[in-house]
Amino acid sequence: EAPTPVGNLPSPGLIEGPYLFKANGIYYMTFPWARKDTEVLAYSTADNIYGPYEFKGVFFEEWPNKCWTNHHSIINFREQWYIFYHHNDYSPNFDKNRAVCADSLFFEPDGSIRMVKPTLRGIGISGAKTDIQMDRYSEMSATGTSIAYLDTTDYFSGWKTIFTNPDTWVRYNTVQFDGDCRGAILRVKAPQGGMLLLQSGNKTLAKVKVPVTEDWKEITVRVKGITKGIHHLTVKSMSDNETYLDWLRFTK
Structure with a gap:
Protein backbone atom coordinates (compact mmCIF):
# COMPACT_ATOMS: atom_id res chain seq x y z
CA GLU A 1 0.00 0.00 0.00
CA ALA A 2 1.33 3.41 -0.94
CA PRO A 3 2.08 5.81 1.92
CA THR A 4 -0.51 8.48 2.66
CA PRO A 5 0.87 12.02 2.34
CA VAL A 6 0.14 14.41 5.21
CA GLY A 7 -1.22 17.62 3.73
CA ASN A 8 -1.83 21.12 5.07
CA LEU A 9 1.73 21.54 6.36
CA PRO A 10 3.80 24.71 5.97
CA SER A 11 6.14 24.79 3.01
CA PRO A 12 8.97 25.18 2.25
CA GLY A 13 11.22 24.34 5.20
CA LEU A 14 10.23 20.76 6.08
CA ILE A 15 13.25 18.46 5.99
CA GLU A 16 13.20 15.70 8.65
CA GLY A 17 12.38 14.70 12.21
CA PRO A 18 8.53 14.56 12.52
CA TYR A 19 6.97 13.07 15.66
CA LEU A 20 3.35 11.91 15.91
CA PHE A 21 1.50 11.29 19.18
CA LYS A 22 -2.04 11.16 20.55
CA ALA A 23 -3.36 13.06 23.57
CA ASN A 24 -6.95 13.38 24.77
CA GLY A 25 -8.33 11.96 21.52
CA ILE A 26 -6.35 14.36 19.30
CA TYR A 27 -3.53 13.34 16.97
CA TYR A 28 -0.59 15.75 17.01
CA MET A 29 1.77 15.79 14.05
CA THR A 30 4.80 17.72 15.30
CA PHE A 31 7.82 18.58 13.17
CA PRO A 32 10.90 20.82 12.83
CA TRP A 33 10.24 23.65 10.41
CA ALA A 34 12.89 25.98 8.99
CA ARG A 35 10.60 28.97 8.64
CA LYS A 36 13.54 31.41 8.60
CA ASP A 37 17.25 30.81 9.17
CA THR A 38 16.95 27.89 11.63
CA GLU A 39 14.28 25.47 12.80
CA VAL A 40 11.30 25.88 15.09
CA LEU A 41 9.01 23.10 16.30
CA ALA A 42 5.50 23.35 14.88
CA TYR A 43 2.44 21.13 14.77
CA SER A 44 -0.80 20.19 13.07
CA THR A 45 -3.73 18.25 14.57
CA ALA A 46 -6.39 15.82 13.39
CA ASP A 47 -9.19 13.66 14.81
CA ASN A 48 -7.99 10.72 12.69
CA ILE A 49 -4.44 9.44 12.39
CA TYR A 50 -4.69 9.67 8.59
CA GLY A 51 -5.94 13.24 8.67
CA PRO A 52 -6.87 15.66 7.35
CA TYR A 53 -4.48 17.67 9.54
CA GLU A 54 -4.93 21.35 10.35
CA PHE A 55 -1.82 23.46 10.89
CA LYS A 56 -1.86 25.03 14.37
CA GLY A 57 1.41 26.91 14.64
CA VAL A 58 4.72 26.98 16.48
CA PHE A 59 5.29 25.70 20.03
CA PHE A 60 9.10 26.01 20.26
CA GLU A 61 10.91 29.05 18.86
CA GLU A 62 14.29 29.16 17.10
CA TRP A 63 17.36 28.95 19.30
CA PRO A 64 18.87 32.42 19.92
CA ASN A 65 22.35 31.08 19.12
CA LYS A 66 21.09 29.72 15.77
CA CYS A 67 21.63 26.05 16.61
CA TRP A 68 20.13 24.51 13.50
CA THR A 69 18.10 21.41 14.23
CA ASN A 70 15.84 20.64 17.14
CA HIS A 71 14.69 17.04 16.70
CA HIS A 72 12.36 15.99 19.46
CA SER A 73 10.00 13.46 21.00
CA ILE A 74 7.01 13.90 23.33
CA ILE A 75 5.82 11.33 25.88
CA ASN A 76 3.46 11.02 28.84
CA PHE A 77 4.92 9.61 32.05
CA ARG A 78 2.85 9.34 35.23
CA GLU A 79 0.25 11.81 33.96
CA GLN A 80 2.81 14.48 33.00
CA TRP A 81 3.82 15.22 29.42
CA TYR A 82 7.50 15.78 28.60
CA ILE A 83 9.36 17.01 25.56
CA PHE A 84 12.85 15.75 24.77
CA TYR A 85 14.99 17.75 22.37
CA HIS A 86 18.61 18.70 21.83
CA HIS A 87 20.97 21.67 21.86
CA ASN A 88 24.68 22.34 21.41
CA ASP A 89 25.48 23.47 24.98
CA TYR A 90 28.65 21.37 25.11
CA SER A 91 29.84 22.39 21.63
CA PRO A 92 28.84 26.05 21.17
CA ASN A 93 31.02 26.47 18.10
CA PHE A 94 29.71 23.40 16.27
CA ASP A 95 25.96 22.78 16.29
CA LYS A 96 26.19 19.27 14.82
CA ASN A 97 27.27 17.96 18.25
CA ARG A 98 24.24 18.24 20.50
CA ALA A 99 23.22 17.15 23.99
CA VAL A 100 19.80 15.87 25.05
CA CYS A 101 17.49 18.24 26.94
CA ALA A 102 14.10 17.68 28.56
CA ASP A 103 11.31 19.91 29.84
CA SER A 104 7.71 19.57 30.94
CA LEU A 105 5.10 20.15 28.24
CA PHE A 106 1.56 21.44 28.80
CA PHE A 107 -1.67 21.78 26.86
CA GLU A 108 -4.16 24.63 26.95
CA PRO A 109 -7.86 23.84 27.67
CA ASP A 110 -8.62 23.96 23.93
CA GLY A 111 -6.00 21.28 23.22
CA SER A 112 -3.35 23.59 21.80
CA ILE A 113 0.26 23.04 22.88
CA ARG A 114 1.53 25.70 25.24
CA MET A 115 4.66 27.45 24.01
CA VAL A 116 7.72 25.66 25.37
CA LYS A 117 10.27 27.88 27.10
CA PRO A 118 13.39 25.72 27.34
CA THR A 119 14.94 25.70 30.80
CA LEU A 120 18.43 24.69 31.73
CA ARG A 121 16.92 23.10 34.85
CA GLY A 122 15.12 20.43 32.86
CA ILE A 123 13.09 17.81 34.76
CA GLY A 124 13.39 15.57 37.82
CA ILE A 125 14.04 16.02 41.53
Whole structure:
Protein backbone atom coordinates (compact mmCIF):
# COMPACT_ATOMS: atom_id res chain seq x y z
CA GLU A 1 0.00 0.00 0.00
CA ALA A 2 1.33 3.41 -0.94
CA PRO A 3 2.08 5.81 1.92
CA THR A 4 -0.51 8.48 2.66
CA PRO A 5 0.87 12.02 2.34
CA VAL A 6 0.14 14.41 5.21
CA GLY A 7 -1.22 17.62 3.73
CA ASN A 8 -1.83 21.12 5.07
CA LEU A 9 1.73 21.54 6.36
CA PRO A 10 3.80 24.71 5.97
CA SER A 11 6.14 24.79 3.01
CA PRO A 12 8.97 25.18 2.25
CA GLY A 13 11.22 24.34 5.20
CA LEU A 14 10.23 20.76 6.08
CA ILE A 15 13.25 18.46 5.99
CA GLU A 16 13.20 15.70 8.65
CA GLY A 17 12.38 14.70 12.21
CA PRO A 18 8.53 14.56 12.52
CA TYR A 19 6.97 13.07 15.66
CA LEU A 20 3.35 11.91 15.91
CA PHE A 21 1.50 11.29 19.18
CA LYS A 22 -2.04 11.16 20.55
CA ALA A 23 -3.36 13.06 23.57
CA ASN A 24 -6.95 13.38 24.77
CA GLY A 25 -8.33 11.96 21.52
CA ILE A 26 -6.35 14.36 19.30
CA TYR A 27 -3.53 13.34 16.97
CA TYR A 28 -0.59 15.75 17.01
CA MET A 29 1.77 15.79 14.05
CA THR A 30 4.80 17.72 15.30
CA PHE A 31 7.82 18.58 13.17
CA PRO A 32 10.90 20.82 12.83
CA TRP A 33 10.24 23.65 10.41
CA ALA A 34 12.89 25.98 8.99
CA ARG A 35 10.60 28.97 8.64
CA LYS A 36 13.54 31.41 8.60
CA ASP A 37 17.25 30.81 9.17
CA THR A 38 16.95 27.89 11.63
CA GLU A 39 14.28 25.47 12.80
CA VAL A 40 11.30 25.88 15.09
CA LEU A 41 9.01 23.10 16.30
CA ALA A 42 5.50 23.35 14.88
CA TYR A 43 2.44 21.13 14.77
CA SER A 44 -0.80 20.19 13.07
CA THR A 45 -3.73 18.25 14.57
CA ALA A 46 -6.39 15.82 13.39
CA ASP A 47 -9.19 13.66 14.81
CA ASN A 48 -7.99 10.72 12.69
CA ILE A 49 -4.44 9.44 12.39
CA TYR A 50 -4.69 9.67 8.59
CA GLY A 51 -5.94 13.24 8.67
CA PRO A 52 -6.87 15.66 7.35
CA TYR A 53 -4.48 17.67 9.54
CA GLU A 54 -4.93 21.35 10.35
CA PHE A 55 -1.82 23.46 10.89
CA LYS A 56 -1.86 25.03 14.37
CA GLY A 57 1.41 26.91 14.64
CA VAL A 58 4.72 26.98 16.48
CA PHE A 59 5.29 25.70 20.03
CA PHE A 60 9.10 26.01 20.26
CA GLU A 61 10.91 29.05 18.86
CA GLU A 62 14.29 29.16 17.10
CA TRP A 63 17.36 28.95 19.30
CA PRO A 64 18.87 32.42 19.92
CA ASN A 65 22.35 31.08 19.12
CA LYS A 66 21.09 29.72 15.77
CA CYS A 67 21.63 26.05 16.61
CA TRP A 68 20.13 24.51 13.50
CA THR A 69 18.10 21.41 14.23
CA ASN A 70 15.84 20.64 17.14
CA HIS A 71 14.69 17.04 16.70
CA HIS A 72 12.36 15.99 19.46
CA SER A 73 10.00 13.46 21.00
CA ILE A 74 7.01 13.90 23.33
CA ILE A 75 5.82 11.33 25.88
CA ASN A 76 3.46 11.02 28.84
CA PHE A 77 4.92 9.61 32.05
CA ARG A 78 2.85 9.34 35.23
CA GLU A 79 0.25 11.81 33.96
CA GLN A 80 2.81 14.48 33.00
CA TRP A 81 3.82 15.22 29.42
CA TYR A 82 7.50 15.78 28.60
CA ILE A 83 9.36 17.01 25.56
CA PHE A 84 12.85 15.75 24.77
CA TYR A 85 14.99 17.75 22.37
CA HIS A 86 18.61 18.70 21.83
CA HIS A 87 20.97 21.67 21.86
CA ASN A 88 24.68 22.34 21.41
CA ASP A 89 25.48 23.47 24.98
CA TYR A 90 28.65 21.37 25.11
CA SER A 91 29.84 22.39 21.63
CA PRO A 92 28.84 26.05 21.17
CA ASN A 93 31.02 26.47 18.10
CA PHE A 94 29.71 23.40 16.27
CA ASP A 95 25.96 22.78 16.29
CA LYS A 96 26.19 19.27 14.82
CA ASN A 97 27.27 17.96 18.25
CA ARG A 98 24.24 18.24 20.50
CA ALA A 99 23.22 17.15 23.99
CA VAL A 100 19.80 15.87 25.05
CA CYS A 101 17.49 18.24 26.94
CA ALA A 102 14.10 17.68 28.56
CA ASP A 103 11.31 19.91 29.84
CA SER A 104 7.71 19.57 30.94
CA LEU A 105 5.10 20.15 28.24
CA PHE A 106 1.56 21.44 28.80
CA PHE A 107 -1.67 21.78 26.86
CA GLU A 108 -4.16 24.63 26.95
CA PRO A 109 -7.86 23.84 27.67
CA ASP A 110 -8.62 23.96 23.93
CA GLY A 111 -6.00 21.28 23.22
CA SER A 112 -3.35 23.59 21.80
CA ILE A 113 0.26 23.04 22.88
CA ARG A 114 1.53 25.70 25.24
CA MET A 115 4.66 27.45 24.01
CA VAL A 116 7.72 25.66 25.37
CA LYS A 117 10.27 27.88 27.10
CA PRO A 118 13.39 25.72 27.34
CA THR A 119 14.94 25.70 30.80
CA LEU A 120 18.43 24.69 31.73
CA ARG A 121 16.92 23.10 34.85
CA GLY A 122 15.12 20.43 32.86
CA ILE A 123 13.09 17.81 34.76
CA GLY A 124 13.39 15.57 37.82
CA ILE A 125 14.04 16.02 41.53
CA SER A 126 17.45 17.03 42.90
CA GLY A 127 18.56 15.87 46.33
CA ALA A 128 19.50 18.66 48.72
CA LYS A 129 22.77 16.92 49.65
CA THR A 130 23.96 16.68 46.04
CA ASP A 131 25.77 19.46 44.16
CA ILE A 132 22.97 21.79 43.04
CA GLN A 133 24.05 23.57 39.89
CA MET A 134 22.18 26.86 40.14
CA ASP A 135 23.41 27.78 36.64
CA ARG A 136 21.03 25.05 35.37
CA TYR A 137 18.28 27.40 36.46
CA SER A 138 14.49 27.33 36.24
CA GLU A 139 14.26 31.12 36.08
CA MET A 140 16.47 34.15 36.69
CA SER A 141 16.14 37.90 36.88
CA ALA A 142 15.90 39.72 33.56
CA THR A 143 19.07 41.76 34.18
CA GLY A 144 22.10 41.58 36.42
CA THR A 145 22.44 37.80 36.31
CA SER A 146 24.10 35.72 33.61
CA ILE A 147 25.52 32.26 32.95
CA ALA A 148 28.99 31.55 31.56
CA TYR A 149 31.31 28.59 31.07
CA LEU A 150 33.74 27.81 33.87
CA ASP A 151 36.45 27.12 31.31
CA THR A 152 36.11 28.01 27.63
CA THR A 153 38.85 25.51 26.79
CA ASP A 154 36.85 22.68 28.38
CA TYR A 155 33.11 23.12 27.93
CA PHE A 156 32.38 19.89 29.80
CA SER A 157 33.69 21.42 33.03
CA GLY A 158 30.34 23.18 33.39
CA TRP A 159 29.00 26.66 34.02
CA LYS A 160 28.84 29.39 36.65
CA THR A 161 26.28 31.99 37.68
CA ILE A 162 27.45 35.62 37.63
CA PHE A 163 25.72 38.31 39.71
CA THR A 164 26.60 41.92 38.84
CA ASN A 165 23.95 43.92 40.71
CA PRO A 166 22.01 43.80 43.98
CA ASP A 167 18.51 42.25 44.04
CA THR A 168 19.34 40.00 41.08
CA TRP A 169 18.62 36.31 41.45
CA VAL A 170 18.51 32.81 40.03
CA ARG A 171 15.98 30.10 40.96
CA TYR A 172 16.32 26.32 40.89
CA ASN A 173 13.12 24.34 41.32
CA THR A 174 12.26 20.99 42.89
CA VAL A 175 14.87 20.13 45.50
CA GLN A 176 14.11 17.30 47.94
CA PHE A 177 14.95 17.89 51.62
CA ASP A 178 14.89 15.08 54.18
CA GLY A 179 14.45 17.41 57.14
CA ASP A 180 17.93 17.19 58.67
CA CYS A 181 19.78 19.94 56.78
CA ARG A 182 21.37 22.54 59.05
CA GLY A 183 24.20 23.74 56.87
CA ALA A 184 25.21 24.48 53.30
CA ILE A 185 28.45 24.61 51.33
CA LEU A 186 28.78 27.03 48.41
CA ARG A 187 31.58 27.19 45.84
CA VAL A 188 31.99 30.91 45.19
CA LYS A 189 34.39 33.69 44.40
CA ALA A 190 34.22 37.48 44.41
CA PRO A 191 37.26 39.67 43.62
CA GLN A 192 35.83 42.49 45.79
CA GLY A 193 33.73 40.37 48.14
CA GLY A 194 29.98 39.91 48.02
CA MET A 195 26.79 39.01 49.86
CA LEU A 196 24.26 36.37 48.81
CA LEU A 197 20.91 35.31 50.23
CA LEU A 198 19.88 31.67 50.08
CA GLN A 199 16.09 31.45 50.02
CA SER A 200 13.18 29.05 49.72
CA GLY A 201 10.23 31.00 48.39
CA ASN A 202 10.19 34.27 50.35
CA LYS A 203 11.94 32.72 53.35
CA THR A 204 15.64 33.41 53.89
CA LEU A 205 17.55 30.27 54.85
CA ALA A 206 21.00 31.85 55.15
CA LYS A 207 22.99 35.02 54.55
CA VAL A 208 26.22 34.19 52.78
CA LYS A 209 29.17 36.59 53.12
CA VAL A 210 31.51 35.90 50.23
CA PRO A 211 35.08 36.80 51.12
CA VAL A 212 37.41 38.70 48.81
CA THR A 213 38.94 36.03 46.62
CA GLU A 214 40.14 35.74 43.04
CA ASP A 215 40.02 31.94 43.24
CA TRP A 216 37.17 29.53 43.80
CA LYS A 217 36.53 28.86 47.47
CA GLU A 218 34.13 26.55 49.30
CA ILE A 219 32.49 28.28 52.25
CA THR A 220 30.16 26.79 54.86
CA VAL A 221 27.13 28.56 56.35
CA ARG A 222 24.44 27.64 58.83
CA VAL A 223 20.94 27.13 57.48
CA LYS A 224 17.73 27.53 59.43
CA GLY A 225 14.04 27.14 58.73
CA ILE A 226 14.17 24.45 56.07
CA THR A 227 11.52 21.73 56.41
CA LYS A 228 11.18 18.26 54.97
CA GLY A 229 9.79 18.12 51.44
CA ILE A 230 10.18 19.73 48.02
CA HIS A 231 11.48 23.29 47.90
CA HIS A 232 12.29 25.79 45.14
CA LEU A 233 15.61 27.50 45.89
CA THR A 234 16.65 31.06 45.07
CA VAL A 235 20.07 32.65 45.39
CA LYS A 236 19.94 36.46 45.41
CA SER A 237 22.78 38.95 45.32
CA MET A 238 22.76 41.78 47.85
CA SER A 239 25.93 43.44 46.59
CA ASP A 240 27.11 45.74 43.81
CA ASN A 241 30.23 43.61 43.48
CA GLU A 242 30.55 40.95 40.83
CA THR A 243 30.01 37.58 42.52
CA TYR A 244 30.34 34.09 41.05
CA LEU A 245 28.56 30.90 42.14
CA ASP A 246 29.48 27.44 40.87
CA TRP A 247 27.31 25.12 42.99
CA LEU A 248 25.83 24.66 46.44
CA ARG A 249 25.13 21.62 48.61
CA PHE A 250 23.23 21.18 51.87
CA THR A 251 24.66 19.28 54.84
CA LYS A 252 23.52 17.96 58.22
